[in-house]
Amino acid sequence: MSRLPNQTRELAGRFDPTLGYQSRTDESTTDAILCRILADAGPSQDKATASATVTQRRISRRVAITGLAAVAVAGVVVYIDGPGPGEQSASAAATPPLLATGAPDMPGSAAAVLGAIIDRTRSLPAGPAKSGYRHFSLDTWALTTRINNQQVTSAVIPEHREVWIAPDGSGREVRHYLTPIFASSAAKQAWQRQGMPGSDTRTDTVTSPSFSLIWPQAAPTDPAALAKWLTRGHPVANGPAETIAAVTDLVKEQVLDPQQRAALLRVISKLPSLTYRGPVNDRAGRPGELFSLDSNYSGLPTRYELIVDKVDGRILGSDEVLPTTPGKLGVKIPAVIDYETYLQADITSSNH
Amino acid sequence: MKEGKRMVEPAERFTALYRQHRVDIERYVLRRAPEVDVADVVAEVFTVAWRRFDEFDSEHPLPWLYGVARRMLANELRRRSRVRHLSERVKTSSTESVEDHSPAIAQRIVFQQALNGLRELEREAVLLVAWERLELREAALVAGCGTSAFAMRLHRARRRLRVALSEEESPGRSEDADSAVKPSSVTAQLCESRGALRK
Numbered sequence: 001m002s003r004l005p006n007q008t009r010e011l012a013g014r015f016d017p018t019l020g021y022q023s024r025t026d027e028s029t030t031d032a033i034l035c036r037i038l039a040d041a042g043p044s045q046d047k048a049t050a051s052a053t054v055t056q057r058r059i060s061r062r063v064a065i066t067g068l069a070a071v072a073v074a075g076v077v078v079y080i081d082g083p084g085p086g087e088q089s090a091s092a093a094a095t096p097p098l099l100a101t102g103a104p105d106m107p108g109s110a111a112a113v114l115g116a117i118i119d120r121t122r123s124l125p126a127g128p129a130k131s132g133y134r135h136f137s138l139d140t141w142a143l144t145t146r147i148n149n150q151q152v153t154s155a156v157i158p159e160h161r162e163v164w165i166a167p168d169g170s171g172r173e174v175r176h177y178l179t180p181i182f183a184s185s186a187a188k189q190a191w192q193r194q195g196m197p198g199s200d201t202r203t204d205t206v207t208s209p210s211f212s213l214i215w216p217q218a219a220p221t222d223p224a225a226l227a228k229w230l231t232r233g234h235p236v237a238n239g240p241a242e243t244i245a246a247v248t249d250l251v252k253e254q255v256l257d258p259q260q261r262a263a264l265l266r267v268i269s270k271l272p273s274l275t276y277r278g279p280v281n282d283r284a285g286r287p288g289e290l291f292s293l294d295s296n297y298s299g300l301p302t303r304y305e306l307i308v309d310k311v312d313g314r315i316l317g318s319d320e321v322l323p324t325t326p327g328k329l330g331v332k333i334p335a336v337i338d339y340e341t342y343l344q345a346d347i348t349s350s351n352h
Numbered sequence: 353m354k355e356g357k358r359m360v361e362p363a364e365r366f367t368a369l370y371r372q373h374r375v376d377i378e379r380y381v382l383r384r385a386p387e388v389d390v391a392d393v394v395a396e397v398f399t400v401a402w403r404r405f406d407e408f409d410s411e412h413p414l415p416w417l418y419g420v421a422r423r424m425l426a427n428e429l430r431r432r433s434r435v436r437h438l439s440e441r442v443k444t445s446s447t448e449s450v451e452d453h454s455p456a457i458a459q460r461i462v463f464q465q466a467l468n469g470l471r472e473l474e475r476e477a478v479l480l481v482a483w484e485r486l487e488l489r490e491a492a493l494v495a496g497c498g499t500s501a502f503a504m505r506l507h508r509a510r511r512r513l514r515v516a517l518s519e520e521e522s523p524g525r526s527e528d529a530d531s532a533v534k535p536s537s538v539t540a541q542l543c544e545s546r547g548a549l550r551k
Contacts, residue, residue, distance in 0.1 A: 004503060005481050005488060008510050011517075012482035015463045017386070018379040025378075025391060033395050034370050038363055043405035233472075237496060238423070298427060299400040328399065 039328070092332040093153035094183050096141060096339060099305065099319060101278035101290050110276040110291050114269035114308070117289070121265065121313030124258035130347040133164040134255050137344035139178065139283065143329060143337040147177070147197040153330065154190040155180035157198040163252070164351035169213065172351045174205050213253055221259040223266035230267065240271040241295035244304040248318045248340060255345045261313040268306065282307045282317045283341045292321075300327045302337075317341040362405055369408075370398055373417055376484075380421050383483055388425075397424045415486060415493040422494065466516035474509030481506060 025033075104113075141158040144151070158178045165171040177198040182188040191197070214233045220226045227243075234246040247268060250256075256264065268274065271293055280290040288307035295302055305319040320338040322331065329337065374394065381393050401408075401420045409416040467475055473495070480491040492502035 004506055004510070008478060008481045008506060009485065011510060011513060012463070012467075012478055013485075015460055015467075016383065016483045018382050018483075021375075021379055021382065023375045023378055025374075030370075030374060033391075034367060034398075037370070037395065037399050037402050038366070043362055043403065043408075297423075299403045327403075 095335045104278040110274040111269045122262040135348040136163045139341040154187045397421045415490040418494045477506040
């Protein structure tokens with residue numbers, strides 16, 4: 001066994017693509033980055049209640065410890081002058097509104113509500129078998145998205161995507177930005193000063209010889225088999241939020257028939273701590289039922305939400321929400337930091 | 353109370369960790385996803401590491417950081433478009449004609465194809481040992497399994513890799529046909545390279 005590492009290195013070590021690599025990041029930049037990281041609430045800090053004063057003192061101490069350059073200190077001061085937890089600030093990043101739920105018209109636990117939807121979905125006819133392109137239409141937005149290499153915090157600029165995947169795995173994707181949404185005229189002016197990123201009407205078309213599908217084969221209809229199948233690329237060790245991620249990936253890869261959708265909902269219904277939050281209209285105005293699951297996996301407490309069509313069991317959309325702690329993201333909590341709206345999933349005869 | 357490691361402020365320890373291993377994490381990211389904004393991802397890795405510094409494994413600082421990086425990179429790639437990136441880059445390479453290149457480049461392409469043909473856990477085992485140059489115990493920590501299990505995985509991966517490389521260099525000859533990676537499966541398993549990055 002002791003020779004095994006050396007034998008492996010002899011076989012593969014010379015192909016390391018970073019042999020001779022020299023970091024291009026200079027020392028002042030790395031110090032500035034370090035300073036910003038330390039300014040983020042660290043271990044054992046109560047991020048939700050830490051006051052600006054305490055933050056200031058803590059950071060000052062860290063700056064003294066690390067002996068950072070003046071430029072880095074200036075960066076920290078800018079950061080801590082930003083909005084605190086729960087505070088409204090002109091500098092808070094623009095985020096979409098939270099989905100507003102109504103009073104549950106299907107009272108019961110998440111499992112019970114989903115159970116009723118599953119029963120309804122399973123009774124639906126499968127429809128005629130079709131061959132052709134898998135076509136997906138969706139709107140997406142994420143706080144971390146960069147447009148023209150810059151992060152836009154003054155506006156919410158969703159992106160519309162149309163994807164066609166041929167049976168041989170080749171595909172085509174067309175994407176364009178949607179109309180920016182501003183919280184105020186000041187935000188719009190800030191966006192204009194930034195060069196109005198995302199305002200061009202150009203459509204980007206990406207043609208891929210082969211899309212990197214996680215699941216090239218059709219999804220199983222047995223819930224247990226499907227649950228196991230979903231763990232491909234989505235390790236169980238990451239917790240139940242990983243299953244939500246798998247679900248949102250799956251609905252962008254496969255056009256699911258009613259039996260597959262029912263199995264998928266059964267897998268979702270078994271997620272621990274899944275909560276039914278009530279009826280909701282998704283970001284395209286369609287009615288659905290909202291389910292959520294909280295997780296700290298990303299490093300910040302995050303609520304993962306799924307919208308399910310109670311009539312046919314389709315996944316209509318997904319949101320990620322920071323309910324309590326903004327971390328260093330500069331948002332006013334609770335804040336949506338990511339959403340996807342699944343508008344269409346069907347089989348088409350052409351890729352246009 | 354004696355002056356010791358426990359007396360050092362977490363920020364000081366974290367600063368030392370950052371200075372010592374920042375470039376290691378840059379290389380880790382570059383090896384797996386050269387098309388991401390490496391500086392951004394590395395900053396995020398250390399941000400998450402700082403938030404989770406209560407869980408810091410001071411006896412194995414680098415494996416602990418690699419574990420954080422592994423999860424962080426998975427999140428980053430999940431947020432990105434579901435197409436292109438590493439898999440496509442590799443596929444592009446895979447379809448290149450080996451004869452058109454110098455022997456060194458041709459060898460690299462053949463190696464990349466063979467590497468992509470491994471199962472994702474096996475591929476990661478090879479990289480952790482051959483490229484991150486971790487010892488078995490350290491690599492097992494990153495992989496989240498016992499040392500013996502990891503050694504078996506690595507042994508199997510190395511054997512598959514060796515067979516695949518010998519097949520590419522000498523078509524039609526195989527010392528272990530059952531465990532060899534068939535050319536057709538290279539493409540089929542490319543999605544796993546994306547899967548590996550998501551872990």
